[in-house]
Amino acid sequence: MTNAERKRPGRPPGPSDTRDRILAVARELFARNGIDKTSIRAIAAQADVDPALVHHYFGTKTQLFAAAIHIPIDPMDVIGPLKKVPVEDIGRTLPSLLLPLWDSEAGKGFIATLRSLLAGNDPSLVRSFLQEVIAKEVGSRVDDPPGSGRLRVQFVASQLVGVVMARYILELEPFKSLPVEQIVDTIAPNLQRYLTGELPGLS
Amino acid sequence: MTNAERKRPGRPPGPSDTRDRILAVARELFARNGIDKTSIRAIAAQADVDPALVHHYFGTKTQLFAAAIHIPIDPMDVIGPLKKVPVEDIGRTLPSLLLPLWDSEAGKGFIATLRSLLAGNDPSLVRSFLQEVIAKEVGSRVDDPPGSGRLRVQFVASQLVGVVMARYILELEPFKSLPVEQIVDTIAPNLQRYLTGELPGLS
Incomplete structure (x- = not known):
């Protein structure tokens, strides 16, 4: 999904929009700071969502990481x-x-x-x-x-x-x-x- | 060298043009038919040059292959x-x-x-x-x-x-x-x- 689509006026952000945003932030923070130094809480804060929602969508931090690099199983x-x-x-x-x-x-x-x-x-x-x-x-x-x-x-x-x-x-x-x-x-x-x-x- | 440069009117095709053409043909034939089934003679024919010129620029077939895949030494x-x-x-x-x-x-x-x-x-x-x-x-x-x-x-x-x-x-x-x-x-x-x-x- 492009930025243009996401910001299209009149279309409220839906679940898949939030999910994509969390993944994008996760990729950015994991790549910049590593897995250990990246917390679910930090990802949630930067994605502007509640940490509980991150867990709801992705489970554990390792599972979120796997999703971020497109590994379809829990490592x-x-x-x-x-x-x-x-x-x-x-x-x-x-x-x-x-x-x-x-x-x-x-x-x-x-x-x-x-x-x-x-x-x-x-x-x-x-x-x-x-x-x-x-x-x-x-x-x-x-x-x-x-x-x-x-x-x-x-x-x-x-x-x-x-x-x-x-x-x-x-x-x-x-x-x-x-x-x-x-x-x-x-x-x-x-x-x-x-x-x-x-x-x-x-x- | 871009196509535009190569085809600029008034500039006759020089040695580097011929060299590039031989390399392009070599890559194509090596990729399609393998090394064994690709002869210097076939490459020369398709590049419209004399086989001796191919040897002159590139040496042996293995050396030409190395040049085609950007390996800067003779394997x-x-x-x-x-x-x-x-x-x-x-x-x-x-x-x-x-x-x-x-x-x-x-x-x-x-x-x-x-x-x-x-x-x-x-x-x-x-x-x-x-x-x-x-x-x-x-x-x-x-x-x-x-x-x-x-x-x-x-x-x-x-x-x-x-x-x-x-x-x-x-x-x-x-x-x-x-x-x-x-x-x-x-x-x-x-x-x-x-x-x-x-x-x-x-x-």
């Missing part, structure tokens, strides 16, 4: 199960959760977001998600030696983003048509090494 | 040395050659090309390069069991493209500022496993 649906998985199984569980999601209809939004930031749009939203949510939730479990968790997760991210590139954007064959299980089985040991192996420069 | 400068490296060292040699290149001024063109195809432009040029040049030159050396070389190289490509994403596009910290050696040392064993390890589904 906690992936991160939640990961919390209960033994550390030595994360390398397998992570792609087992993500690949079917990316292969699904729901994954198209994620891939569209990735495309758009590669097109030169501001990567700070995705970076913030990786650095603040994933690094905190997953990185804290593999932070051995202390301080290494964040980098371990970034190496994992590099492999996973590369899988997205090869499968959905470059569409390499046979990679694109490989069964999910074969990709999971092939990359899992490499991801696990990044998570819990002895990596150079980390001791 | 054979990387692939050539790789041919002499023992197979068990390729996992380390490949990122040792590529990362300093990507970190350099010359790497900017490569990253710009990657960005543009992620923006939704046709990925067939890069796909063709990966599938026809890299898969042939590197894949043939790691084709064990027979037929697996192409997929092994695609897993390697997925990790390497992911490094480009994390370092130059998402600009994750500390990943972005890590010394080249630390990234090489960290990913080399994983690349080597893709190249020569026992991978699931390949036997």
